[in-house]
Amino acid sequence: MYPPLKSRSRKAGLPPGVLMPSDTKGGTVVTWVNYDQEKFTEKVYSVLPESFPIDKSSGINWIHVQGIAHSEIIESLGSQFKLHRLITEDIATPGQRPKVEEYDRYVFLIIRSLDYYEDHGGHVEDEQISIVLFDNLILSFQEKNNTLFDSVRERLRLKRGNMRKLSADYLAYALIDMIVDNYFILLDKIGGNLEKMEEHLTSYPKEHLVEDIHNLRREMIFIRRSIWPLREVISRLLRQESNHFSKATLFYLRDVYDHAIQVIDAIEMFRDLIAGMLDLYRSSVTQRLNEVIKILTIVSTVFCPLTFLTGLFGMNFSYMPGLQWQYGFFVAIGIMIIVALCMLGYIKHKKWL
Amino acid sequence: MYPPLKSRSRKAGLPPGVLMPSDTKGGTVVTWVNYDQEKFTEKVYSVLPESFPIDKSSGINWIHVQGIAHSEIIESLGSQFKLHRLITEDIATPGQRPKVEEYDRYVFLIIRSLDYYEDHGGHVEDEQISIVLFDNLILSFQEKNNTLFDSVRERLRLKRGNMRKLSADYLAYALIDMIVDNYFILLDKIGGNLEKMEEHLTSYPKEHLVEDIHNLRREMIFIRRSIWPLREVISRLLRQESNHFSKATLFYLRDVYDHAIQVIDAIEMFRDLIAGMLDLYRSSVTQRLNEVIKILTIVSTVFCPLTFLTGLFGMNFSYMPGLQWQYGFFVAIGIMIIVALCMLGYIKHKKWL
Amino acid sequence: MYPPLKSRSRKAGLPPGVLMPSDTKGGTVVTWVNYDQEKFTEKVYSVLPESFPIDKSSGINWIHVQGIAHSEIIESLGSQFKLHRLITEDIATPGQRPKVEEYDRYVFLIIRSLDYYEDHGGHVEDEQISIVLFDNLILSFQEKNNTLFDSVRERLRLKRGNMRKLSADYLAYALIDMIVDNYFILLDKIGGNLEKMEEHLTSYPKEHLVEDIHNLRREMIFIRRSIWPLREVISRLLRQESNHFSKATLFYLRDVYDHAIQVIDAIEMFRDLIAGMLDLYRSSVTQRLNEVIKILTIVSTVFCPLTFLTGLFGMNFSYMPGLQWQYGFFVAIGIMIIVALCMLGYIKHKKWL
Amino acid sequence: MYPPLKSRSRKAGLPPGVLMPSDTKGGTVVTWVNYDQEKFTEKVYSVLPESFPIDKSSGINWIHVQGIAHSEIIESLGSQFKLHRLITEDIATPGQRPKVEEYDRYVFLIIRSLDYYEDHGGHVEDEQISIVLFDNLILSFQEKNNTLFDSVRERLRLKRGNMRKLSADYLAYALIDMIVDNYFILLDKIGGNLEKMEEHLTSYPKEHLVEDIHNLRREMIFIRRSIWPLREVISRLLRQESNHFSKATLFYLRDVYDHAIQVIDAIEMFRDLIAGMLDLYRSSVTQRLNEVIKILTIVSTVFCPLTFLTGLFGMNFSYMPGLQWQYGFFVAIGIMIIVALCMLGYIKHKKWL
């Protein structure tokens, strides 16, 4: 449930920079894409090659690692491209907070990608994406082995958009943009779910529903925690302390920044809406309780006196006036009707019906 | 319900700057107004002309696009006036957050206009207004096809105020002012609605009412989200980083800024008031519950012992003392009256009546 | 209820600077006071004179307008002393937020004065005070026609304190101080009211009381909104960006600033106290509910089994053991007593009594 | 209850700097201590002497005023040492907010000293301490006539610590430290009280207890309001804008600053703890309510059908099957037992027992 705590707590007492075998299941696939405006080559490895023939003149390179289970691959890439060992440790340890660190030779970014599955109130799965941006090289690491970045590669291969013409920092932007766009899909799904829940609320509310709402609220806490720091991350890139991003790309990054703020806005709004729904639910539950108790009170108020009267006339005293009287029964019934009407009148007066 | 999420989530994986056909219904009308202190010409197009004969000497131009359904019109205007394609994308994508972006040649503004319809607790409809301010030209885009800016055009045509004498930035101010003034109408209506609800609360509260209040509270969340960023937008214009606004117009903008703050103040106040009303509602519901249960308890407390006594004297034992006694019945009645009085006394003592 | 929204919403679509006839009832009285260390003259006008013979050498002048119903008077003063028309608009439009604006020739201030009337939970009435401070002239405008500033004029006339010796900015300080001092009176009254309510709470709580508390809470929202911005207003004057206030007067302004902070402190404290009282009220209501339900449960728990037993022995079967037995009745009574004692013992054990 | 409001509200309309006779009861005692490393003299006055023979060479002087009821003493001291009349007014007006004001010749400090009395939830009494620090002179004023600073004088007299060797600013530090140390005593007492309340909560909760907790919560509001500004006061002294504190003393002041933050931390923590206790109390009350209602429902559910059955067999129809039957009674009893067991089984199934 709380992987960052787990993975980190197992490391207590070890020297920094030690990579632990990850809990994450699944193989590790490494994809090397080399492209410039003319050419596009793509190689897939399941075992890391000795070294990547990357030099200044070879166009733009993108080495993408899917699945971080095999920490030796990360370590090998780290040593080949001379990453600080704390960075390789961060890459190999799932559950990091989104952050950016700028160095002379590269920028290091961690972002969290989120997926939403619609079961009871829905649950969210996230994975950690690490990006290292060099001058003409991008290393990217993905916690799980899925197809998140396939469409970016597709756009490169098919020369869609003008990514092929642009430099490595634009590719970094495209990856970040991809992840942030996914947030919109996520929030769109949650928004739909919220709408459905809201409709259920106004009809008959079920216990099941509250648990779903609470569940969704809990997921929002996780989502918020994963996305919130992103704002600062991008804002820091925009402040342009290093020169890893060109001015043109910064323009696009500013667009991503706007999106990130929209996402955070929507998260806050959803939290407010969920709080409002729980409030409304509570109101309606109390309302129903009131109604049920009113019925109980009405029934008791009407029948208690009547039952008392029947008991009264059912007593076995030898000398009871009226019992022998011919119209006694009818008079008794009459009294009861009058009492019942009085009680009903009182209830009417109290506006319970 | 959450258009920004929807429209954005459909774009995931596409290159930036792609315009999607908008969901917004209705045609697109383009109005070109050209004016200076002497002349005023106005042309309405439903198909965009090849190009607008706009040059430095031709007075002030205002091209207003009502309805953004036909994205090709936005694209064509964008290319004619050399807008960045991310800007045309923003214009064509409803649901943007209010923002301002300053460039060398122009300032780009997004603001949200709000309308309030008074059904159950009321609901709010908003639309996105995009304004691009050049030196002697304003492009404005309106999400829906309505009469929002007709009164501004009217003032220009009839030479009311001194807008005709002033430059394009004053026109931009007039448009922003128009939108912010509409917020006051909106809030005035909501204020009236709140007052009505408050009156209902102090009289007999109905289930219906809570739902209305909750509904209004939800709408306030949307309103807040639409208006809140405006404050920063105008404050940024006031900080005057570019020179698109003259000093005289900045003075008027400061007035709009004051109004924006008043609007935000009022929104916060309304939120507080709504929270207070829900609180009061809850108090009164609990109060009523207490009263109902008191009645129930009083009835039970009085009649349970009496019914027991009648049952006692109704038992069929052959040998029961008093049954044969001539005054037995009356003594029994007496006992019952005493018991009832004791019970009522106890209730009185507890201050339940 | 929300005058700023109302007055502003009627202006939507009009050019800025247009003065609307105010809703405020009552006439407009203009008082011109001219004084220096030696002389003191005071003139009262109900119709504005052509012009005020004010020059640099004529001592200090204070033109005070009570009641802003006649907007032509404001307009005329505005044109005579060359105020920007947005300022005259602000002066004539009640419901402005406290603010300060510094210009070359003058400082413009809006402050809100508050009065408290002690009916159900009390209600607050506020009015807008506008002050324009020139070098040796003060214009002040008061929304309503009351005696707010009479004591200041009195002090001037009677040469109490050393106001007569000091410059116009000290008079401005005196006016602000007067308003802030009134806040203390207001809060003192509310404090007294709170104390009374608190006493009522610990004795028998009534429905009426909750409504009063809620009412007071709502008034606190209004008060807070009126006073809160004052802090920033004075703090801005203290930062001394213009030179309209002398160093000596700034010293006194700092005193007012301290008072403003004390007032805001007290408001926050009152809000906390009110929240606490509502909380305590809810606790005590729940407590009472519990008690009532306990009584109900005790009565039912004791008498249900007993009534069942009487019913049992009241059945009409021909062959029922014990009915004919001489001691049957007494044994039955005995059983009932035992059952009742068991039930009471159980209740005792549960600590309900 | 709210002395600052009261004392300030009485002054509305008066010129600034007027001293009102204080409400505070009790006499005024003035103590003059003169000391350096060798000598220590102490004189106690109940009537102020003409003047204090204080000059640069006379060592360090500490004039301490206990009780501010006699405002003429404050006024006389103020004029003798040339204090601004707003400062003498602040000294003579109880209920000021903690603050620091730095002048050329002296620093003026207001701090609030707190005492806690352990009655229902405890109540807090505070008094205002004003300190004026000159180069070799300290004036200190204490609202009430108690022994707060006796231990400091004792330390001076007995030459404990090295206060005698150090300058006047160290004495000022010692006074502030004394007051802040008292906060720890206060919070320690409250902490003990909280612990006791917490123990009571887990055992049987009484109505009385909630009121105590609420009472304590209210006192925390007052305490917070008195202490919170202290943080800023000391932090401002530390920023060392004037040179009234030597670098060595600033080191000690930083220690006091740490203590002040600890105190504020503890206050916030207590507020959280109190909120948690009230929450837990509410939970336990609801829990008890549930239990009581369960018992009620169980009793009703079991006995209502049984009583109905006895009533059924108690009807007086001539022709009722089974009444004459020899085993009728026992079969009826059997039916009742079966019904009762069914009901109990249902209750068991619902997990109410």
Place this chain on the structure above:
Amino acid sequence: MYPPLKSRSRKAGLPPGVLMPSDTKGGTVVTWVNYDQEKFTEKVYSVLPESFPIDKSSGINWIHVQGIAHSEIIESLGSQFKLHRLITEDIATPGQRPKVEEYDRYVFLIIRSLDYYEDHGGHVEDEQISIVLFDNLILSFQEKNNTLFDSVRERLRLKRGNMRKLSADYLAYALIDMIVDNYFILLDKIGGNLEKMEEHLTSYPKEHLVEDIHNLRREMIFIRRSIWPLREVISRLLRQESNHFSKATLFYLRDVYDHAIQVIDAIEMFRDLIAGMLDLYRSSVTQRLNEVIKILTIVSTVFCPLTFLTGLFGMNFSYMPGLQWQYGFFVAIGIMIIVALCMLGYIKHKKWL
């Protein structure tokens, strides 16, 4: 319970810098470790030696004091290494807030180490760690006598990692890192506990559980208070105002800073989760209450009229129609069945079943 308040409140009125005998039980063990890349010597003292032969050339020295009960040891170390007496006082007084103070010769740090014991909702024990970092010397003080830093010493002894090659500031980092890593263990345990509680919540909720959740919530308040200031402490070290930390070590410190933020994030998340759980618990309790009351109402609603009817036919009037009729009983039964069905139909209609 609140040791800092207790220990501090006992000092009120004493001069600063006085060491009080600590409440902490247990002996004091001093360990002196001297190491460089080649050598490693370790000596354990229970009585402090006259002096430590530490000079510039002797490699790196680490003097670690376990247990602060014997304040004379702290005092002696303080005088030997010329610490300010306020620092020795801080070291000897448990319950300090985490802080950092930078001096010319050394940096002084206080951090709190936390341990979690899993009883009812768990409880947390914390201890105070003080670290003084000189150029080639570290003094560290631990409140309790436990094995917290043994693994660091182990790493030094076994030359694991490259700590032996690095300077004293890296050792300081290693100690801080050790403590922060322990927070992850703590939070991991709490996370597990939370999960277990959440599972219990969805199954049958017990009173016991709420108390555990409240207990955990209270512990979170303490944890938060202990860890929150750490963020600022490390951030201050990173701002590098002194030069006690080398650039390489700062890199590692930044890693610790990231971890501290993760820890604080997790704490906030846990607080949100706990609040959500309490909310869900309340919902489910109310839900259960509603169900119980529904059953009560159903039973009463069905049987009250029936019992009334049996009472009616059980009255002893001589002349009652139908009693003598042969089918009277069966008709009465029929009426009762119809009444019961009507009542059940009504209940069905209300959707209570």
